[in-house]
Amino acid sequence: MADQEEEQDNTGDQNHKPQDLPQVLILKPPPVLSVIGEESFLSNKYQFLKAWESPLPLHQFLTAHAGSIQAILCSGASPVTDDLLQLLPSVRLVVTASAGTNHIDLEACHRRGISVTNAGNVFSDDGADAAVGLLIDVLRKITASDRYVRQGLWVSEGDYPLGSKFQLRGKRVGIVGLGGIGLEIAKRLEALGCNVLYTSRKKKTFLSYPFYSDVCQLAAHSDALIICCALTDQTRHMIDKDVFSALGKEGVIVNVGRGAIVDEKEMVRCLVHGEIAGAGLDVFENEPDVPKELFELDNVVLSPHRAVFTPESFMALCELVVGNLEAFFSNKPLLSPVMDV
Numbered sequence: 001m002a003d004q005e006e007e008q009d010n011t012g013d014q015n016h017k018p019q020d021l022p023q024v025l026i027l028k029p030p031p032v033l034s035v036i037g038e039e040s041f042l043s044n045k046y047q048f049l050k051a052w053e054s055p056l057p058l059h060q061f062l063t064a065h066a067g068s069i070q071a072i073l074c075s076g077a078s079p080v081t082d083d084l085l086q087l088l089p090s091v092r093l094v095v096t097a098s099a100g101t102n103h104i105d106l107e108a109c110h111r112r113g114i115s116v117t118n119a120g121n122v123f124s125d126d127g128a129d130a131a132v133g134l135l136i137d138v139l140r141k142i143t144a145s146d147r148y149v150r151q152g153l154w155v156s157e158g159d160y161p162l163g164s165k166f167q168l169r170g171k172r173v174g175i176v177g178l179g180g181i182g183l184e185i186a187k188r189l190e191a192l193g194c195n196v197l198y199t200s201r202k203k204k205t206f207l208s209y210p211f212y213s214d215v216c217q218l219a220a221h222s223d224a225l226i227i228c229c230a231l232t233d234q235t236r237h238m239i240d241k242d243v244f245s246a247l248g249k250e251g252v253i254v255n256v257g258r259g260a261i262v263d264e265k266e267m268v269r270c271l272v273h274g275e276i277a278g279a280g281l282d283v284f285e286n287e288p289d290v291p292k293e294l295f296e297l298d299n300v301v302l303s304p305h306r307a308v309f310t311p312e313s314f315m316a317l318c319e320l321v322v323g324n325l326e327a328f329f330s331n332k333p334l335l336s337p338v339m340d341v
């Protein structure tokens, strides 16, 4: 079957590359590819097997290369499941071009002795900028005011209603997840005169920000919550009815983590009924579907899961991905390990 497949399939550029290069499977093109371009991103030290370019059905394509694929390069759009790994017994490394790893079955990787790397801290600055930008936009209604001007309402209706604007300085902002992005958010907020508090898996002893082990308690002491933690079984729907009610009518939520960390139906209900004051959202439970009710709300700012995407961060990501592959194939320590087995 492999021979027949090789005749039909030029994925991985088999005609031009020595067959002994390590084979790296890419299931779907990660977003970084369209920005950086394949030439710069895909190092010629590896044979990249681009599943989406193969004329073969995926299962047949994978079966044909099953024994030789040693690494998988993926992103949030291409889940790495136990079933997939079962098909590919030679895989020893999964490199994801994302900070989040919720699309990878980490338990299966661990059980199968597969190492995993992610985007490390390359997205921390851009993710933090986007989170703070969304918060400022919700509080100061920047995009809502922009719509007001563009629609000619400044002329026909007069001044934009002042009552709905909130000052950032002095706000108590609860950060949910003080990892790379969370720490950068905290730095920015401090510089802007906010009071930072946080919850995280563990208290960070090197920081003086007030720590709350309970997210409801954090919400009760915050004017705004910024969600930037990982999506795991523990954090799925962690931001629920109780958290919204603790945050209260004046409270704002910003989410640059993953949509499913928030109980989205409940959030929409709270926004529609004015039980929280506003939301800045880069991520959603069923992307690219966004609850239609949100389109009507001027106190909600929407962004299409692009918080961390800048050409600069993609360049850094490109180096990191190649660095991780090189480290792995030369038995050196991985640069951004999530799991090093």
Ligand SMILES: O=CC(=O)O
Binding pocket: 076, 097, 098, 099, 100, 101, 119, 123, 308
């Ligand atoms: O959402 C983006 C990422 O996880 O990198």
